[in-house]
Amino acid sequence: MNEHDQAGLARLRDGWISGGAAFELAPAEWKEVAAASNADEQERRLLAIAAQALDVALRPAAPKTLKRRPPLPVLALPMLPERLRPLLRAALKYAADMRLKTRVAALVASRGFVLHPMDWMPTATDQESPDIYAPWIDWQAGADSEKQSRREHLTAETWDDFYPAARRSALVDLRRSTPALARTLIETKGASEPAEVRLALIELMRFGLSADDVPFLKSLSADRSGKVRDMAGRLLARLGEHGNPTEGGSEDPIAELAAFIEEGKSGFIRRRTTYAPIKPKSQAQQARRADLFASCYFGDLVVRFGKTEPDFIGAWQFGVDDGADLFLVRMIAVSGSDAAVACLADLLVAAGGRLALLVLQLMLRLDGGRMRALIRQILNDAQNLAALNLVEGAEAGWLEWGDLANGKTLSALRAAVSGDNDVTKRNTEQYLETIGFLASAATAEKLIGDIVAAGLPPASPSLSLLRLNAALTENQSAR
Template structure:
């Protein structure tokens, strides 16, 4: 449309805005269309023509920077049924942050469904989303080509046919099934990747980690990325390979750390060796000890005292210095062997109380059985229920009613929701949400009735995940008929 035509439309618009007729201001061609009609009809016809011209002829052109995206990938699981979407949205709305929203999606995936993309989608940087969402993660990251889905086998030839999230999942699966083949792929194809990608690939070596990986991990000591070298060193330490961190100064850092720990004896008849953190004299010492725990490897510390990993763990005097306890547990989680992690987790859970919270730092290295044992311990004593929201990597939908009824959690929840303490009520509602993720469908339905009977309003948003949990099972049973 020319500038003259645009000016004519502007005159028509101004005439209508001022409340007058615009027929005499219209172009000759438009007058021919409207001239045979009554005055009011003439104005209506002109208005229709002007609207068509403005909506079509003057529609702005798309900017050259605009790119056409590929359609959103279809996921391997069916979409959540439409009738359950209101329950999903209610649960997502109550979830306070992205991590808790991902937990809702994880529960849905565990029951064989995925969310509608208008209700929830993982972010481009989301590595905690269920594996089924990998194509959406890559799509969010800007993947715009047509590459193979992860149903294709990952090989050196198909490496570039996978987007990053799908490739990461395929590599993890390959490490479980054929660890040597996955290691070869990481070694040959990962070398040309940027440092951030290389780090993520090396981190996958933790899956199926074995002595066969030592040679490759040692070769990474020459990697150009300091983070990659650090990750490789930690993985080697888990395999019992002695480390030599050099970033802490000319003095042997392990010896310096050992100097912060004193050896003692306990028992009258059977004398046994104990280890406890010394009392520190200044904030500078506290900072230095924290740095040493973070930079040294657990195997090196064990060797320094001439003990085995279980011996040092069993001899450590927990409760003398809470910070030192936390540093030691974190050290084991980062560089201790699988046996050391299991030994420490079992001991802390058996001790119970506040020591149970220390196990949270080991969560990512615990098997599903120990994770469940920890959660049952938390529910049993009901002293650290807030830890339920801190548990990482827990499975969804396994907690039975007996796990709640046999401990103190149910009575604590009933007391909180029936009382007048608003702080306790809000805390109880958060615990109920966490249990909604862990519970079986039958447990979820039973818990709803229990806490409502105790005084929780039936419309409480904290019941959203429990209601979704129970409804997912109902939908599954209907679809199986």
Template sequence: MNGLDQAGLARLRDGWISGGAMFEFAPVEWKEVATASNSDERERRLLAIAAQALDVALRPAAPKSLKRRLPLPVLALPMLPERLRPLLRAALKYAADARLKTRVAALVASRGFVLHPMDWMPAATDQESPDIYAPWVDWQAGADSEKQSRREDLTAETWDDFYPAARRSALIDLRRSAPALARTLIETKGASEPAEVRLALVELMRFGLGADDVPFLKSLSADRSGKVREMAGRLLARLGERGNPADGGSEDPIAELAAFIEEGKSGFIRRRTTYAPVKLKSPAQQARRADLFASCYFGDLVAHFGKTEADFIGAWQFGVDDGADLFLVRMVAASGGDAAVASLADLLAAAGGRLAILGLQLTARLDSGGKRVLIRQILNDGQNLAALNMVEGAEAGWLEWGDLAKGKTLSALRSAVSGDNDVVKRNTEQHLESIGFLATAATAEKLIGEVVAAGLPPASPSLSLLRLNAALAANPTT
């Protein structure tokens, strides 16, 4: 279409928009084709020609401002084979929320694959997905230049070459392998960052936390951000540094908290000290006690009673007040030393039942061995399988058949599946999803057979993660 035609089309278009006969304004060649005895017919013929011109002769004008994103980074693991994608999609569809979907990605990553980006992508703020996805997290967050998450080492010189998620992942690795180096980076580079970034950096100090970190953490007591000061204080408390030395005054929160705890004695021959929560009289007292447990440090509390952390834990009377038990365990998780956390976890796991569930509060502080002990205990009891969902940072794909078979879990699953109670069945289906994440491929395969034999429909969507797990058998977890 030439320029004259285009101008003619524009005239026709403008005229028809406001209404009226436009034949006289049409290009000459168009008029020749559209000639007719009746004016309506002439307009219709022109309309047909204009329609064709718009359809074929005119191309959409591409805006100059079209912006393309950088290519999605290629991850370090291969993509899940095409044949397994239907199983994966089924598992993702069944996973009710973002956390459970991330767990599916973690299981697949543990077997050496990443997901297809059209099936699942981590969110821009994701900190829970496997580290392998850090380049995609940065891409989602809008990484828009060539400094795509590089494979090189993180140093002061390369700091700016890393996007946030990749840098976080590299810092965690560095804290584990060379904590002093990582600390120096956090110290030097963090100082100029805004408060929320400083907080995220200081939070990473929990990895490989050691006595060498004390001076740096103490220096943060002068930080501008209250949250950073609080985080540093907790980390110091974990290292045995007293945060709030008790002065015994009326405004002393440690003394106030201690007043909610009753010291006693037990045993006839060897009298030993016990600590139990005082019976509270009002909701206001309960609220105040909860606040104090949340804000005080465990080291300060045990120091008030003149005990070591381990002795205090051993002397605590669990079961007197469930709320106080929970607050104490949370307090240990937040500010107790590593030894205190380990001894409390052992105590709770050995006690089993409700106390083992309480141990889940500690999982963020436990190593993989500690987490496995807790999970095995929960499976052994078979009473609170919903708690499996609450294990923070649990590893995928290690649970052996023996772990399931020797406790009460398997029989509980079988009877729930074969029973008539729909609520119990629905809960059981969620437990199967949890176990689908934890199990080895062989365990997953065997468990599918067991529950199907017990009456679960073989195509039940609740089996989808177990099926994906079993199908990934060819790729070991290591």
């Protein structure tokens, strides 16, 4: 439709709006169609022609910047049944941010379903959603060619047939099943990628990390990206390959860090070595100590004291300096071996109380068993319930009723919903949301009845995820 046509239609519209006839304003071709009729019929015919022109015949051309998108990929799991979508939408509405909404999607995926795209979609940069959504993430990122977003096998030949999210998911699977093949792909295909992509690929080496990866990781010491070199160094440190991570300079950062740690002895009959942090004398020293813990590798520090990693962890005097405890745990999380992480996690969980919360810093390194042990420890002590909202990477749908009833959590939840403290009630509603993700279907159903009996309104939005969880059980045999 050109400007002349638009101007003509505008004159007709203005004539009708003002209540007058528009026949004399019509184009000559339109008058021929309407001329043989009476005045009222002429106006009706003109109106029909104008509507046809505006709505059908003369639609504006699409902008040249507009791109045609391929259809939304079909995922490998069935869509959530229609009858459960109202429960799902209620749970998503109550979830306050993208992290919590992703947890809802993870719970549904654990029961064998995916969400309807009109209810929820992952973002283009999402790396936390279940792997089943990788094709949707790539679609959101603008995958606009006809190639498949996922093939059966990732190889050097099919590398470019995978979009980023699907490729990442395939590489994680390969690192768990055939780590050597995944390493070869990362080495050969990742070299030509930009620095941020190379960094993301090297980070995947943490899955299935073993001594076979050492030569490749050492070769990255010449990588042009400092972040890639640092990531490779931390992965090497987890494998027991020690070396000063600080580039340049004549000072030894490990010796400087060791100077902030005091070696002592304890026990009268059976003497054993202990290590305790020395209190910094100034803010500058405190900041320097924090920088050293963040930049040095745990293995190098242990070697400096002539100990093994488990021995050093066992000798550390937790509770002397809370800041130093946190720095040490973070240090082990990024550069300690798997054995060191397991040893530290077991020690902190066994200690309970405030120390158990330090395990939250190790979340990405914990196996499923230790993760569950930590959550049970948190539930056992109602004083630490706030830590539930900080738990990352936990499995969905495993928490049993005994895990709640055997500790102090259930009685604390009952007391909170029956009391008059609004702040406590709001916090309790957040805990119920987290438990709704962790609980089994049977536990979710039982907890709803228990909390409602204690005084929480049956229609409370905080029960949304628990309701969805409980309802999902009926579909397991129908899949």
